[in-house]
Amino acid sequence: MYTVRAASRRVKLSSISGRSITAASKTKTVTNEESFSKVVPYLAVAGLTLGLSSTQLIERDEKTECSIFGGSNVEDAIKETEDKFSTYWPRNIMILFGPPGAGKGTHGPKIENMLGIPQLSTGDMLRAAVSAQTEVGKKAQAVMKAGGLVSDEIVVGIIRDRITEEDCKFGFILDGFPRTLVQAKALDAMLADEGACVTKVIELQVPDQVLEERICGRWIHKKSGRSYHIKFAPPKSMKLNADGQLAVESMVDDETGEELMQRADDTSSALVKRLSGYHLETVPILSHYQGHGVVKEVNANQGMDSVWSEVLGSLSRK
Numbered sequence: 659m660y661t662v663r664a665a666s667r668r669v670k671l672s673s674i675s676g677r678s679i680t681a682a683s684k685t686k687t688v689t690n691e692e693s694f695s696k697v698v699p700y701l702a703v704a705g706l707t708l709g710l711s712s713t714q715l716i717e718r719d720e721k722t723e724c725s726i727f728g729g730s731n732v733e734d735a736i737k738e739t740e741d742k743f744s745t746y747w748p749r750n751i752m753i754l755f756g757p758p759g760a761g762k763g764t765h766g767p768k769i770e771n772m773l774g775i776p777q778l779s780t781g782d783m784l785r786a787a788v789s790a791q792t793e794v795g796k797k798a799q800a801v802m803k804a805g806g807l808v809s810d811e812i813v814v815g816i817i818r819d820r821i822t823e824e825d826c827k828f829g830f831i832l833d834g835f836p837r838t839l840v841q842a843k844a845l846d847a848m849l850a851d852e853g854a855c856v857t858k859v860i861e862l863q864v865p866d867q868v869l870e871e872r873i874c875g876r877w878i879h880k881k882s883g884r885s886y887h888i889k890f891a892p893p894k895s896m897k898l899n900a901d902g903q904l905a906v907e908s909m910v911d912d913e914t915g916e917e918l919m920q921r922a923d924d925t926s927s928a929l930v931k932r933l934s935g936y937h938l939e940t941v942p943i944l945s946h947y948q949g950h951g952v953v954k955e956v957n958a959n960q961g962m963d964s965v966w967s968e969v970l971g972s973l974s975r976k
């Protein structure tokens with residue numbers, strides 16, 4: 659049976675194309691040149707969605723030794739289809755919006771996995787710059803630790819460069835950007851250059867009172883960005899000492915066993931400043947986009963699974 663492969667999953671072609679093709683009839687169908695040309699776009703879209711190259715997508719049928727999916731002509735056809743999508747179709751440009759601790763970093767990776775477009779977190783990019791002590795990192799370090807905003811010029815420059823990269827050709831999910839009206843207008847202007855615009859703003863709504871517990875209980879795995887919480891999403895290894903206090907050495911990443919850390923700005927005092935910046939400078943962006951009919955509200959003050967269901971609903975066109 660033909661399948662498309664991803665790192666950890668195998669997905670039937672029929673389930674991706676949305677057609678109910680059985681394994682037996684599929685072999686016949688794909689040997690027919692006309693039908694095959696109809697299947698190519700589905701294959702391409704499937705590959706794009708799963709982040710697969712055309713060669714990963716193509717697999718020989720072991721029983722029939724059918725090779726219609728093999729060979730450079732097919733790869734060329736798929737490449738051509740990919741090029742058409744990236745040249746003529748609009749990009750899917752989303753903003754994950756919400757206060758510190760709303761769940762942007764929790765749900766962003768799931769949207770990324772589902773849609774196959776990257777999550778671009780300006781916070782992660784800036785923290786990487788701080789760790790590497792680049793010029794940008796040196797400028798951003800103190801202001802970030804105190805919970806202030808890095809200059810518009812720096813973050814707009816970072817995003818301007820990042821969205822031209824290959825993995826953004828079908829779209830991207832912005833997390834933590836734009837954070838001021840100046841940034842929102844700069845984003846609109848750079849998208850307008852290609853005739854594009856923001857297609858969705860997912861607003862995660864959470865009252866300020868619940869954010870301190872979320873922020874102060876968060877631990878992260880630095881390399882992957884995986885986020886944990888001592889109460890809401892503890893790592894499997896988490897233990898308490900005999901006195902009931904958190905055993906810090908037990909805070910390790912579920913997947914790698916590497917130690918977890920807390921962010922320098924995840925303190926109650928920095929949160930006060932971050933929240934004030936959010937209400938004063940970031941919230942006005944919502945009215946800027948509301949007129950475009952792209953803002954979807956999600957109640958993020960509920961269990962993570964329920965939040966995810968609402969996020970899925972907000973992504974759907976139905």
Ligand code: AP5
Binds near residue numbers: 780781885
């Ligand atoms: P950034 O990294 O963007 O931080 P933030 O916006 O403050 O957002 P957080 O990452 O803190 O929260 P989140 O919504 O991702 O929450 P998470 O999902 O992890 O920015 C950091 C700094 O960089 C800024 O302060 C600024 O200095 C600078 N910066 C970045 N972008 C900038 C820009 N554009 N302009 C200027 N400066 C910029 O969830 C939090 C915790 O809660 C986790 O532990 C999670 O497990 C838990 N949790 C999540 N959902 C739930 C739930 N439903 N129930 C219970 N717990 C939950």
